[in-house]
Amino acid sequence: MRFAIGVDLGGTSLRVAAVDESGRVMERLSSPVKTLAGRDQVIDQLCELAQVLIAKHGASNNPEATLAGIGVGVPGIIQLETGQLRRSPNLPGWEDFRVRDEIERRLGAPNGIKIALDNDANLAALGEKWLGAGRDVDSMCLITLGTGVGGGLIFNGRIWHGFLGMAGELGHVMVSESGSQCGCGSTGCLETKASATAIVLKARAAIQSSSDSLLSKAVASGEPLTAALVFRCAQEGDDVARRIYASVGKYLGIGLAGLVNALNLPLYVLGGGVAEAWDAYAPAMFKQLQRSSYIYAEGGTRVVQSQLRGEAGLLGAAYLALDGALKAK
Amino acid sequence: MRFAIGVDLGGTSLRVAAVDESGRVMERLSSPVKTLAGRDQVIDQLCELAQVLIAKHGASNNPEATLAGIGVGVPGIIQLETGQLRRSPNLPGWEDFRVRDEIERRLGAPNGIKIALDNDANLAALGEKWLGAGRDVDSMCLITLGTGVGGGLIFNGRIWHGFLGMAGELGHVMVSESGSQCGCGSTGCLETKASATAIVLKARAAIQSSSDSLLSKAVASGEPLTAALVFRCAQEGDDVARRIYASVGKYLGIGLAGLVNALNLPLYVLGGGVAEAWDAYAPAMFKQLQRSSYIYAEGGTRVVQSQLRGEAGLLGAAYLALDGALKAK
Numbered sequence: 001m002r003f004a005i006g007v008d009l010g011g012t013s014l015r016v017a018a019v020d021e022s023g024r025v026m027e028r029l030s031s032p033v034k035t036l037a038g039r040d041q042v043i044d045q046l047c048e049l050a051q052v053l054i055a056k057h058g059a060s061n062n063p064e065a066t067l068a069g070i071g072v073g074v075p076g077i078i079q080l081e082t083g084q085l086r087r088s089p090n091l092p093g094w095e096d097f098r099v100r101d102e103i104e105r106r107l108g109a110p111n112g113i114k115i116a117l118d119n120d121a122n123l124a125a126l127g128e129k130w131l132g133a134g135r136d137v138d139s140m141c142l143i144t145l146g147t148g149v150g151g152g153l154i155f156n157g158r159i160w161h162g163f164l165g166m167a168g169e170l171g172h173v174m175v176s177e178s179g180s181q182c183g184c185g186s187t188g189c190l191e192t193k194a195s196a197t198a199i200v201l202k203a204r205a206a207i208q209s210s211s212d213s214l215l216s217k218a219v220a221s222g223e224p225l226t227a228a229l230v231f232r233c234a235q236e237g238d239d240v241a242r243r244i245y246a247s248v249g250k251y252l253g254i255g256l257a258g259l260v261n262a263l264n265l266p267l268y269v270l271g272g273g274v275a276e277a278w279d280a281y282a283p284a285m286f287k288q289l290q291r292s293s294y295i296y297a298e299g300g301t302r303v304v305q306s307q308l309r310g311e312a313g314l315l316g317a318a319y320l321a322l323d324g325a326l327k328a329k
Numbered sequence: 330m331r332f333a334i335g336v337d338l339g340g341t342s343l344r345v346a347a348v349d350e351s352g353r354v355m356e357r358l359s360s361p362v363k364t365l366a367g368r369d370q371v372i373d374q375l376c377e378l379a380q381v382l383i384a385k386h387g388a389s390n391n392p393e394a395t396l397a398g399i400g401v402g403v404p405g406i407i408q409l410e411t412g413q414l415r416r417s418p419n420l421p422g423w424e425d426f427r428v429r430d431e432i433e434r435r436l437g438a439p440n441g442i443k444i445a446l447d448n449d450a451n452l453a454a455l456g457e458k459w460l461g462a463g464r465d466v467d468s469m470c471l472i473t474l475g476t477g478v479g480g481g482l483i484f485n486g487r488i489w490h491g492f493l494g495m496a497g498e499l500g501h502v503m504v505s506e507s508g509s510q511c512g513c514g515s516t517g518c519l520e521t522k523a524s525a526t527a528i529v530l531k532a533r534a535a536i537q538s539s540s541d542s543l544l545s546k547a548v549a550s551g552e553p554l555t556a557a558l559v560f561r562c563a564q565e566g567d568d569v570a571r572r573i574y575a576s577v578g579k580y581l582g583i584g585l586a587g588l589v590n591a592l593n594l595p596l597y598v599l600g601g602g603v604a605e606a607w608d609a610y611a612p613a614m615f616k617q618l619q620r621s622s623y624i625y626a627e628g629g630t631r632v633v634q635s636q637l638r639g640e641a642g643l644l645g646a647a648y649l650a651l652d653g654a655l656k657a658k
Contacts (some may be wrong), residue, residue, distance in 0.1 A: 016629040162593020186621040261498040264491020292515040
């Protein structure tokens with residue numbers, strides 16, 4: 001029995017799982033990330049959890065078990081050859097850190113364990129392809145709608161990295177010519193229209209101009225203003241909240257239409273927290289897609305919600321390590 | 330010596346060439362297309378020209394020559410499995426025509442010749458990859474700026490078709506939220522901003538509102554209003570013409586930035602007649618790219634003009650047929 005360790009390292013939590021070739025999670029561990037303690041301590045943490053799982057599920061306890069390797073997902077842009085983080089807004093101080101080397105030094109090299117590193121959205125796409133909504137297709141696109149908007153592309157079963165490892169930056173495709181400033185330096189990016197951050201900004205502005213909406217009342221009564229609260233209000237019929245999600249849907253539709261027209265993939269999967277508000281944004285999204293992509297209008301292209309939800313990245317990380325093993329069989 | 334017949338079937342002209350494995354054009358023939366005479370006559374024409382070249386350069390005249398096959402580029406969207414044209418605005422009456430079968434029936438089957446069919450922009454991209462600006466990269470994107478705007482994607486040396494064979498419809502990526510109506514049913518498509526048709530429409534409107542520009546005077550003196558005339562006026566310093574091409578550049582920049590951010594390819598090539606006006610649109614295009622894609626701004630990504638110009642599609646068509654042969658070696 002082959003298995004791998006998957007690691008999902010986020011800005012706030014660290015999750016590590018032992019996953020076998022069939023996709024069964026044998027055990028999972030998690031821990032809050034002490035980003036403030038510095039990157040060395042986070043890597044220590046990560047290696048400790050991995051070692052616990054390797055000791056328990058590996059060959060020392062189970063003679064039939066073979067560890068295929070450790071797959072690690074990190075937020076940010078990775079230089080693939082060097083295993084170095086180039087940019088990572090969620091892991092301050094990690095820029096140009098050689099993450100793979102550091103893990104290898106502590107865990108890999110002495111035991112001959114292979115470490116594979118990739119971007120978290122790419123791995124979420126890979127996980128979704130392996131065990132989720134993309135099981136039956138060869139190629140697909142995942143868009144993650146969270147604090148920011150990210151993406152991963154799978155072409156013929158493999159992550160498409162692009163020549164600098166920067167492919168899949170779908171949050172920074174321009175969807176509005178007159179849109180507002182984005183953190184990336186551009187304007188009108190999908191991220192400024194369909195992220196949780198964008199939803200909260202829009203809701204805050206809406207509350208200021210109309211105080212009698214459900215949303216205004218909820219916030220006035222002390223509820224924290226989140227994208228999830230805006231969704232709840234939309235479901236309860238609040239027009240202000242509904243309009244905010246209709247706008248999310250419209251811009252998702254514009255962004256997706258561009259991808260459909262350029263790539264003609266069979267499947268586009270929406271993941272991340274905001275994607276859960278499907279009922280609130282999907283009608284406007286499909287209407288826009290129908291209008292902006294005659295290829296979509298021809299039929300056959302599917303746009304669906306993630307099936308693995310928060311697990312996609314963790315499972316994709318394990319698959320990254322298993323993939324070599326699975327191919328070698 | 331292996332060679333192939335490349336065919337470039339356009340709405341107005343038909344070009345056929347015998348091309349050897351090294352990319353040398355052994356001979357080329359061309360003829361105006363009698364679209365009005367109907368598709369059967371056009372196919373007859375095509376087969377006649379191909380037969381002339383096969384007889385002259387094939388085994389009957391040169392014992393060392395082996396015909397790898399015939400590659401045919403047609404404008405429009407092709408169903409790959411059936412070799413059927415699905416849509417083709419430039420070949421009226423050809424919808425759902427089984428182009429490959431028809432050529433095969435007349436030329437292929439009796440002689441065991443293989444026929445390969447693909448979209449003209451895809452083949453222009455393949456040609457550019459084989460012998461032009463893309464010689465040194467594995468993956469690239471070609472955007473053709475002509476009457477319409479088309480595109481072709483090459484990933485790892487092969488045309489990316491998408492699951493329905495419709496990939497590369499780059500003219501229909503939305504670049505302006507408030508843009509005008511496009512023939513595809515959407516609004517604000519790149520085609521409505523950067524095609525020769527769009528340039529002429531804009532120029533016509535500009536002439537009506539200012540009669541003292543160089544452009545107005547040229548048209549008043551009887552010159553036909555074309556994208557090439559607008560370019561000439563821009564080069565001669567006419568502000569109206571310059572602004573029109575600056576707008577072409579801006580929207581090309583927006584469209585390219587989306588592709589750079591999504592795909593992170595090393596090379597984007599601009600072909601077609603409008604691409605020749607490089608000096609007039611490139612400054613605005615690069616400015617917009619720099620602004621709208623932090624991946625572009627990181628450096629390394631190249632945007633260049635086509636090297637093969639009008640020959641790219643013809644050479645790509647020959648390569649499509651040669652590719653199997655080249656691989657079998």
